[in-house]
Each structure stands twice: as structure tokens, then as C-alpha cells.
């Protein structure tokens with residue numbers, strides 16, 4: 883599956899990742915050296931893995947209550963904000979675009 887990540891300067895890069903290994907977007911971002919702190923290690927507790935879903939929202943499952951609570955507490959939430967650690971990479975995400983928001987927290 884190929885998706886796109888936009889940094890805070892608006893630069894878009896494509897990332898290819900396996901869609902069948904149950905990896906989270908956060909794990910892929912960290913492995914690709916994006917500046918994602920992910921302090922809590924993917925427990926939906928720190929919200930430093932905040933991303934905005936620019937395209938491909940339909941390929942994502944619904945956010946859990948815990949995730950929604952974290953997003954509510956962010957200083958800069960958007961209508962399509964999600965936590966990257968709660969997004970499972972699957973073939974449904976082909977062509978999706980994620981904008982990194984975590985650095986501004």
C-alpha cells in the first residue's frame with residue numbers, strides 16, 4: 883500500500899508499507915524517521931502522534947472513545963484529526979494523505 887505524508891512545510895512524500903502486517907501508522911512514521919515523538923509507545927495516551935487525515939478518511943476505522951478524548955484535548959484539533967498509533971495500515975489506505983501535526987503539541 884502506498885500513502886502520503888505531508889510535513890509542516892506542506893511537502894508530500896510517499897511511503898510504501900505492507901498492508902497485511904497490522905502495523906500502525908505511528909510505527910511506520912517512526913521507522914521512516916518522521917519527527918513523531920510517540921512518547922506513550924502507541925497507547926493512545928500522549929497524542930504526540932497526532933495526524934490530520936487529508937485524504938482517505940473512508941479507509942480508516944472509527945476512532946475509539948479514548949482516541950477521541952485525546953484529540954479533544956489537543957490544542958490544535960481538526961475535523962479529521964486522528965492518532966497515528968491507532969491507525970492500522972491496510973490496503974484500504976492506498977492513496978491516503980496524512981498531515982503531521984504532532985510537532986506543534
Ligand code: FES
Pocket residue numbers: 908919920921922923924925926927928929930931932965966967968
Ligand atoms: Fe501516544 Fe499515539 S503514540 S497517543
